[in-house]
Amino acid sequence: MPFTTEVYPGVNTVVPEETLGFTLNHTMLRIIDPEVSLAFYSKVLGMRVLRKLDFPEMKFSLYFLAKVDKSENVPEEIGARTQWTFSQRGILELTHNWGTEDDPSFKYHDGNADPKGFGHICFSVPDLAEAIRWFDANNVQYVKRPEQGKMKDVAFIKDPDGYWIEIVQASLLTQLGRA
Amino acid sequence: MPFTTEVYPGVNTVVPEETLGFTLNHTMLRIIDPEVSLAFYSKVLGMRVLRKLDFPEMKFSLYFLAKVDKSENVPEEIGARTQWTFSQRGILELTHNWGTEDDPSFKYHDGNADPKGFGHICFSVPDLAEAIRWFDANNVQYVKRPEQGKMKDVAFIKDPDGYWIEIVQASLLTQLGRA
Numbered sequence: 001m002p003f004t005t006e007v008y009p010g011v012n013t014v015v016p017e018e019t020l021g022f023t024l025n026h027t028m029l030r031i032i033d034p035e036v037s038l039a040f041y042s043k044v045l046g047m048r049v050l051r052k053l054d055f056p057e058m059k060f061s062l063y064f065l066a067k068v069d070k071s072e073n074v075p076e077e078i079g080a081r082t083q084w085t086f087s088q089r090g091i092l093e094l095t096h097n098w099g100t101e102d103d104p105s106f107k108y109h110d111g112n113a114d115p116k117g118f119g120h121i122c123f124s125v126p127d128l129a130e131a132i133r134w135f136d137a138n139n140v141q142y143v144k145r146p147e148q149g150k151m152k153d154v155a156f157i158k159d160p161d162g163y164w165i166e167i168v169q170a171s172l173l174t175q176l177g178r179a
Numbered sequence: 180m181p182f183t184t185e186v187y188p189g190v191n192t193v194v195p196e197e198t199l200g201f202t203l204n205h206t207m208l209r210i211i212d213p214e215v216s217l218a219f220y221s222k223v224l225g226m227r228v229l230r231k232l233d234f235p236e237m238k239f240s241l242y243f244l245a246k247v248d249k250s251e252n253v254p255e256e257i258g259a260r261t262q263w264t265f266s267q268r269g270i271l272e273l274t275h276n277w278g279t280e281d282d283p284s285f286k287y288h289d290g291n292a293d294p295k296g297f298g299h300i301c302f303s304v305p306d307l308a309e310a311i312r313w314f315d316a317n318n319v320q321y322v323k324r325p326e327q328g329k330m331k332d333v334a335f336i337k338d339p340d341g342y343w344i345e346i347v348q349a350s351l352l353t354q355l356g357r358a
Contacts, residue, residue, distance in 0.1 A: 007228070012222040016222060022303075023303045024246050025301045025303045026345075027297075028299050028345075030296060034189065038189035042184075050185070069199050086303050090202065109294035109295060115287070118206075119272075121205070122206075124204045131197075173265050174258030175258065
């Protein structure tokens with residue numbers, strides 16, 4: 001049963017056959033220190049590391065993480081694991097250019113100050129209040145707590161590089177953006 | 180059946196109970212002109228518009244898109260649709276600050292020139308060669324065609340704002356990053 005695509009100027013309502021099977025697989029963010037970022041994403045957000053890919057000749061490593069709580073038939077064999085990783089939705093790719101962790105002045109740009117572009121990634125959570133307690137217990141930094149600003153029920157936390165992560169509880173947002 | 184998390188310094192191997200149900204929902208990119216971006220994402224990449232949310236008092240609109248080819252029980256009722264949208268993986272949020280489309284000098288930052296940060300989003304496709312033919316037929320701009328550079332079998336295209344979109348065929352990548 002096809003559903004109703006919302007139609008606005010520019011929207012193509014028929015999905016072209018040539019795009020069948022296209023999957024929004026991952027978002028890539030550069031990180032300064034993998035030890036710090038992996039600790040944050042694997043503990044505070046509960047993600048798992050599916051694959052690390054090393055490119056020694058170009059001096060960088062890539063870490064692919066996913067939030068997979070249950071068995072999703074993740075293959076153990078390394079080639080199959082890589083193929084599986086690139087077939088999913090909602091993967092986070094962290095790029096580590098070797099050596100940045102040893103430069104105390106090095107900093108990445110979060111996209112929300114000039115020059116603007118990328119804004120944030122977002123996690124939805126089953127219970128926003130419980131998630132906030134968990135973040136507080138882990139000394140997570142906030143851009144905005146749920147009770148601050150105009151949009152109640154929406155929080156923004158910061159990852160170790162300062163990238164913004166929106167936190168929402170889907171069931172609280174049914175009225176969002178309605179007149 | 181739990182799978183083996185790859186372990187590196189910093190990695191927490193036990194998923195904390197407090198994070199169960201956390202879902203990497205979306206990535207937000209600012210766009211200049213929704214008519215142009217919606218045409219690109221709904222035609223060239225075959226995405227569908229799940230929800231548009233308007234915030235007139237702050238003069239911006241948000242478009243939430245997903246690549247959903249088959250029935251995935253997408254609700255029609257607007258509140259349920261919003262809740263569903265915020266519960267999925269692999270959603271793209273496009274933010275339109277009203278009026279940027281009328282300023283010919285306005286430009287967003289793609290994150291890959293200084294100051295660097297966000298790198299790209301990635302679509303995996305069932306057949307890379309066919310996808311390239313489709314992009315060529317649609318006059319898509321490339322950062323890198325598959326045959327260029329060191330990483331064969333990986334392409335990077337540009338969206339209308341210049342953001343990089345990696346294009347991969349998962350089954351071609353089983354040897355990627357192996358010694």
